[in-house]
Amino acid sequence: MIDLYTWGTPNGRKVSIMLEEVGLAYTVKPINIMADEQFDKAFLKISPNNKIPAIVDHETGQSLMESGAILLYLAEKSGQLMPTDAGKWQVMQWLMFQMGGLGPMLGQAHHFLHFQPEVSDYAAQRYGEETIRLYGVLDKQLAAKLYIAGEYSIADIALWPWVSRFEWQHIDLTAYPNIKRWYLDIAARPAVQRGYKVPTASDEIPLV
Ligand SMILES: N[C@@H](CCC(=O)N[C@@H](CS)C(=O)NCC(=O)O)C(=O)O
Secondary structure, three states: OEEEEEOOOHHHHHHHHHHHHHOOOEEEEEOOHHHOHHHOHHHHHHOOOOOOOEEEEOOOOEEEEOHHHHHHHHHHHHOOOOOOOOHHHHHHHHHHHHHHHHHHHHHHHHHHHHHOOOOOHHHHHHHHHHHHHHHHHHHHHHHHOOEOOEOOOHHHHHHHHHHOOOOOOOOOHHHOHHHHHHHHHHHOOHHHHHHHOOOOOOOOOOOO
16 A cells, blocks of 8 residues: 655646556545645655655555656556656656656746746746747647657656646647647546546646
8 A cells, every 4th residue: 555645736646646547556645735734744754855745655665755756666566657668768758858847847937927926027937938938849749749758658647737737827728739639638537537636626627
């Protein structure tokens, strides 16, 4: 049994969606980051960076933070959603693109376009433009491939929850037809629909 420490955010949803996709049993341990529960001493032992998501796998004793590392761990444990041939490097490439680029940049866009648009025109412009640029990169790749690295994989699971916040990013998905097709295709997967509602069952996937 795996304990999943999470909240209803893109990084948290990556892991609940992955667990639902591969069919591993898990227990949800909500960490309300709006109430600063990520700073509790007990959680710090599991997540040394005080951020969700994190897992504890009681079968192996493995305790992990960082959503990218967790996706790789669960792919290896389940033998699913990561190719075992050379295609694995394409998945790795797009996973790293999400972890090191798209996630951090869109996270800033959420702050400066959605939460506090008045604090800095400079930041709003910088992260707004970078968001548009990154959507262009994704749209181009998805014009050539059904899923980001060919087959449906952990790279799609890493990217999709960030795109699901398109409204906060001031993105009109109809301007990106390939992303829109990919986004709605993944949104229709039952495992994604279940994983999206962790830990808050009333959350609904935004549709276009
Ligand atoms: N690189 C980390 C980022 C984790 C992260 O930023 N988590 C956010 C929620 S999406 C969080 O816990 N925020 C609380 C805080 O920053 O105090 C990952 O991918 O797991």
